[in-house]
Amino acid sequence: SASTQSFKATFERQFGALMGPRATSERAAAYLQEPHPSVPNRTTGWWAEDREVTDQDFGCPTHWAAAHLAKRGFHVFQYQFSHPAKEDSITFHSDELKYVFADLPANATVEELELSMHIATYWNQLAAHGDPSGGAIPSWPKTELDEKGVAGPYLKLDVASAGGIQVMTEPFRPELPGRFDVGVWGFRLLNFGGWGSWCWV
Secondary structure, eight states: OOOHHHHHHHHHHHHHHHHOHHHHHHHHHHHHHSOOOOOTTOOHHHHHHHHHHHIIIIIHHHHHHHHHHHHTTOOOEEEEEOOOOTTTSSOOTTTTHHHHTTOOOTTOOHHHHHHHHHHHHHHHHHHHHSOSOOTTSOOOOOOEEOTTOOEEOEEEEOOGGGTOSEEEOSOSSOSSOSOOEEEEEOTTOOOOTTOOOOOOO
């Protein structure tokens, strides 16, 4: 696990020339100050590095793609898959795929099976009709831009005991840290989770 000092040094090495020393130092400090869950073998430096990589590789590029596609009239549907795998208590990139394809382990709970059914229904509805909403599942609003150009809302996907499926209208990047997957759907079930752009949310 990364230490606080190694995170700062790596962050400054990566972004110092681009952002300047003051902004780099402030941003690194902001990552280190974010609260995080207590998980064994995960240091503050690890969480800061994890959040920074998540922002850089997934959150910011996805948000950027969603905003630009929505601005051009594409039907875009954003989501955050938030249900952690039992063995790690952290949600990683692509964890939702086993729910899309109902490929859950034998010890999956009733809530997890229900979440899988809902997610698979959303994906199928989108592929068939260009809109994931319909039927008995919660409605999923398409992405629109607010007056500041921020894309939202998005759908948070989790089991019922952890809040269930919710339409989220607050800023795209929640304050609660940890690894989470944020993806974008366009008309053809495109996932822009790995888009190679950079931004600060």
